[in-house]
Amino acid sequence: MTMVDDSVRPVSRKAARASGRKTAVAAPSRVDRGTRAKRRFDTKTALIRFGTEMCTERGFQVTGIDEVLKHVGVPKGSFYHFFSSKREFGEAIIDNYAQYLSRKLDRLLSDPKRRPLERLAAFTREAQQGVAKYQFRRGCLVGNLGQELGGLDDVFRHRLEAVLLSWQKRTAQCLAEALRAGDLPAGANVDRLAEFFWIGWEGAILRAKLSRSVAPMKHFTEIFFAKVLT
Amino acid sequence: MTMVDDSVRPVSRKAARASGRKTAVAAPSRVDRGTRAKRRFDTKTALIRFGTEMCTERGFQVTGIDEVLKHVGVPKGSFYHFFSSKREFGEAIIDNYAQYLSRKLDRLLSDPKRRPLERLAAFTREAQQGVAKYQFRRGCLVGNLGQELGGLDDVFRHRLEAVLLSWQKRTAQCLAEALRAGDLPAGANVDRLAEFFWIGWEGAILRAKLSRSVAPMKHFTEIFFAKVLT
Numbered sequence: 453m454t455m456v457d458d459s460v461r462p463v464s465r466k467a468a469r470a471s472g473r474k475t476a477v478a479a480p481s482r483v484d485r486g487t488r489a490k491r492r493f494d495t496k497t498a499l500i501r502f503g504t505e506m507c508t509e510r511g512f513q514v515t516g517i518d519e520v521l522k523h524v525g526v527p528k529g530s531f532y533h534f535f536s537s538k539r540e541f542g543e544a545i546i547d548n549y550a551q552y553l554s555r556k557l558d559r560l561l562s563d564p565k566r567r568p569l570e571r572l573a574a575f576t577r578e579a580q581q582g583v584a585k586y587q588f589r590r591g592c593l594v595g596n597l598g599q600e601l602g603g604l605d606d607v608f609r610h611r612l613e614a615v616l617l618s619w620q621k622r623t624a625q626c627l628a629e630a631l632r633a634g635d636l637p638a639g640a641n642v643d644r645l646a647e648f649f650w651i652g653w654e655g656a657i658l659r660a661k662l663s664r665s666v667a668p669m670k671h672f673t674e675i676f677f678a679k680v681l682t
Numbered sequence: 683m684t685m686v687d688d689s690v691r692p693v694s695r696k697a698a699r700a701s702g703r704k705t706a707v708a709a710p711s712r713v714d715r716g717t718r719a720k721r722r723f724d725t726k727t728a729l730i731r732f733g734t735e736m737c738t739e740r741g742f743q744v745t746g747i748d749e750v751l752k753h754v755g756v757p758k759g760s761f762y763h764f765f766s767s768k769r770e771f772g773e774a775i776i777d778n779y780a781q782y783l784s785r786k787l788d789r790l791l792s793d794p795k796r797r798p799l800e801r802l803a804a805f806t807r808e809a810q811q812g813v814a815k816y817q818f819r820r821g822c823l824v825g826n827l828g829q830e831l832g833g834l835d836d837v838f839r840h841r842l843e844a845v846l847l848s849w850q851k852r853t854a855q856c857l858a859e860a861l862r863a864g865d866l867p868a869g870a871n872v873d874r875l876a877e878f879f880w881i882g883w884e885g886a887i888l889r890a891k892l893s894r895s896v897a898p899m900k901h902f903t904e905i906f907f908a909k910v911l912t
Binding site for chain 1: 739740741743744818819820821825826828829830832833834839842843846874877878880881882883884885886888889891892893894898901902905909910912
């Protein structure tokens, strides 16, 4: 409601008269541009948001564009205004989720109030809350789509692997800080440790879904910190 | 071709005459029962085999019964002779895969020619060959369906979790042997270690699919043996 609306300046009656346009038309016309831009933004966001929910809970292949449109309340033409195909919609959903989790990782893994390893532990706790919040129905979009599409579609496969590598890189940076701070054994290979973390973490989220419990995520984290990082 | 055929004994003309039946009818009739039984067995096996392939590569929800029937070459009636519903078909596919992997685990993890931990390592190597054999398109049926159906269907969820627990139990027994042989630190909690292995292992198979490489499976195994088991 705010960001785009604030950028719309009303047109004065005088300026409208000088330009030969009718105020009643001119003013709404400029407001409409802003409103339209905002609506476009909102519609695209709503499509991606509901698409994310559908893809995370049920999968990409069974997610029907018609159902998404019906839920968001927009005509089919609107969809193809934003996305040329269902594939492009899927890619936008992955990118959006990747950015969301990257922001979360950036926020938690660079928290100056915590030691580096405590930041990673904080991320695992927040993720536990996240999966419990949706009654373990969702898990991780990237893990889900990776499992579903990894063997079927090379474009999605590369994209999903790239997302995991970007999260891994952020984690490795955090571990490198821990190494510099003397909180990891000298000579620890932070890239390999970060890769191990993400391999096991996606497995832990899958098991959390199956057992409807954060116990597998806790269990993986405990052994990772107690054994793998020491 | 053999097991069921071997159990069919031909009826002698004399026995047929004594029973008042015509040989020409009696003999094929008994052979037919056997042939029918064999065909039923073969058909059910073929349905489960192709269903497994479809479910592992594409998922359960998008697997169409019509496509399975067309591939196997049986009419719809045959399908409902074996399975009352698609769900029951899915359950048979899970059970068949669970038994297949349990047999593999039993064979490898009780190999008297290897020390217990070497048996587990042998399992991870054979699994690497398994995923590479299908060009990383399949992965693990239980991991795939767990990811797809874990949040959607409680019956499947419980079944898949039970399968993982049964594999974990076999793994824990192998680790218990290692403990008794002095190959694990005294006091090691073999149940928790086996659980950790299966949490991470399913994650490693997912990453193998995404990266089209056995590297994540190797990487997980190496750190598991070098750090977690020591």
